[in-house]
Amino acid sequence: MAAVAAIYSELQDLNTEVLAISTDSVYAHKIFKEISPSARQVQYPLVSDRNQLISRAYRTIDEQNGAAFRTTVIVDPEGTIVSKITYPREVGRNSQELLRLIQGIQFGRETGLGVPGDWVPGMPGIPRRPEDIGRI
Amino acid sequence: MSNDLTVEDFANEPLPFTATRDDPAPLFTAEAIVNGDIQQVNLEDYRGSWVVLFFYASDFTFV
Numbered sequence: 001m002a003a004v005a006a007i008y009s010e011l012q013d014l015n016t017e018v019l020a021i022s023t024d025s026v027y028a029h030k031i032f033k034e035i036s037p038s039a040r041q042v043q044y045p046l047v048s049d050r051n052q053l054i055s056r057a058y059r060t061i062d063e064q065n066g067a068a069f070r071t072t073v074i075v076d077p078e079g080t081i082v083s084k085i086t087y088p089r090e091v092g093r094n095s096q097e098l099l100r101l102i103q104g105i106q107f108g109r110e111t112g113l114g115v116p117g118d119w120v121p122g123m124p125g126i127p128r129r130p131e132d133i134g135r136i
Numbered sequence: 137m138s139n140d141l142t143v144e145d146f147a148n149e150p151l152p153f154t155a156t157r158d159d160p161a162p163l164f165t166a167e168a169i170v171n172g173d174i175q176q177v178n179l180e181d182y183r184g185s186w187v188v189l190f191f192y193a194s195d196f197t198f199v
Contacts, residue, residue, distance in 0.1 A: 001199040004190060016186040019168070019177060024195045029169040032195035039195070045168035045177050046195075057162040058155045060191050070199075073189040075161040079180075084156050092198060102186060 002038035003095040014102050015077070018044035023052050023066055060086060072098060074105070161187075 004011075004018060011018060024032070026048040033039045033046060047054070049068065055061040060071040072093060074083040082105055087093055104115040113125025126136065155162065161179065168177040179187070192199045 001190075001192065004188075011188070014186065016188060017182055018188045018190055019179075019182075020190040020192060021166075022192050022194055026167040026169060026174055028195050030172070030174070033169050033172065036196065038199070043171075045170045045175070047166050047168040047177055049166060054162075054164050054166060055191060057164070058189065058191070059153075060155075062193070067193040068191040070193060071189075071191040073155075073161070073191070075179075075182075075187040075189065077184050077186060079161050079163075079183055081155065081157055081159050081161050098188065102188075106186075 002041050003093070004098070005038075005041040005043060007095045007099055008043050010099055011102070014099075014106065016102055019047050020044060021047040021049050021054055022068055023049045023055060023061075025050050058084075074101060076105075161189075 001020060004020075008018065020042065022029075029046040029048055033042060039046075049055050052061055052066060055068040058071070058073060060069040060073075061067075062069055070087040070089075070093065072083070072085050072087075073081055076082050083101055100120060103121050104119055107113070107119075107121070107125060108115045111125050112128075114128055116126055119125070153159065163179050165176055165178040167174055169175075170177070
């Protein structure tokens with residue numbers, strides 16, 4: 001959460017907003033934001049999904065305990081889901097990968113080029129040419 | 137879930153909504169803490185921006 005707070009200005013530069021969502025009450029969110037050193041740095045909204053409707057609708061609810069899975073959903077400016085990644089129980093997210101995904105999606109849409117694995121900003125995209133099939 | 141399930145158990149079923157790639161992001165309005173205040177957040181208000189929905193299990197965990 002603090003890791004996303006640390007890249008927040010870069011996300012803003014990419015016209016990207018963040019909504020953090022858990023099934024905690026808005027009151028828990030308030031105290032969390034006030035006393036947790038990592039949450040204190042958070043500039044984006046902490047959404048309370050108290051009735052679990054959001055987590056259920058996005059199919060990211062742990063029905064055993066009513067808590068959301070650790071899932072990152074990216075929604076494009078038209079309101080369509082373009083990426084959904086659920087992380088394991090044991091491991092937290094990678095904020096640089098989140099940044100790379102959004103940069104890669106935007107780069108792909110702007111250039112029409114393919115965005116290969118391990119692409120990072122500054123690297124070229126791949127033209128989609130039928131004559132290259134089998135040659136890359 | 138049993139580990140005995142095979143792809144045949146699922147492959148011929150209609151695919152339910154799974155809120156995944158290329159699906160419309162279901163709209164919602166919910167209370168949120170924004171800069172310390174309680175405010176309503178409506179996903180539809182974010183049209184025109186990219187949005188990251190950052191689901192996490194619980195406050196006061198390592199998230």
